[in-house]
Amino acid sequence: MNIYLVRHTTPDVEAGICYGQSDVGVTETFHQEFEVLSEKLRHLVNPVLYSSPLTRCFKLANAIADRWSLGDIRQDARLMELHFGDWELKKWDDIPRGLIDVWAQEHVMQTPPQGESFHSLHLRAKSFLDEVSANIQDASPVVVFTHAGVIRALVAEALNLPLMNAFRLQINYGSVTQIIVDEKVTRVGFVNL
Helix, strand or coil: CEEEEEECCCECCCCCECCCCCCCCECCCHHHHHHHHHHHHCCCCCCEEEECCCHHHHHHHHHHHHHCCCCCEEECHHHCCCCCHHHCCCEHHHCCHHHHHHHHHCCCCCCCCCCCCHHHHHHHHHHHHHHHHHHCCCCCCEEEEECHHHHHHHHHHHHCCCHHHHHHCCCCCCCEEEEEECCCCEEEEECCC
16 A cells, blocks of 8 residues: 655744644645645556645645545544644743753653654554554555644654654655555655655
8 A cells, every 4th residue: 555645835834933733724835736736646546545634734634525526535633743732832932941851852752741642643643554454445545634743753663763863854845755554564665745
């Protein structure tokens, strides 16, 4: 099974703002970014679509579904970005440096106040991957509209990469990453196309 992980287009949020699970929209460049992304996926035949319920992903999923006259988009909260808790929609510069430093030193297990750890995000993303892998029996490609944190977690899972190193992966807005799941092994086809 081929799973294509698509990062949403450029979010409409001021630079330097923490916005994990905050439901921000997308910029006016959405249509241009959509056209470029659509070309990257146009070879897929009858894909099954999944999306984070956050607007920046679901809008993109709807645009693809409309373009290709596809059916339902399956929303799944496990595909949401990391929850930054009390830091959501705050400027990174306004968060006490000491708190950020503590979190950054052990971001895999450490949580922002009232937020979640990257380990928790990884577990929910892996749960999604395991469920999709078990339930999609035919050769239909799966397209997942999600966020950089989820994509990094799933690539780390596929490569058996320590989660601490997942943030070394560059995941651009509107990019596509392929994970290939078969009976014996999960592999990465490409990252950040």
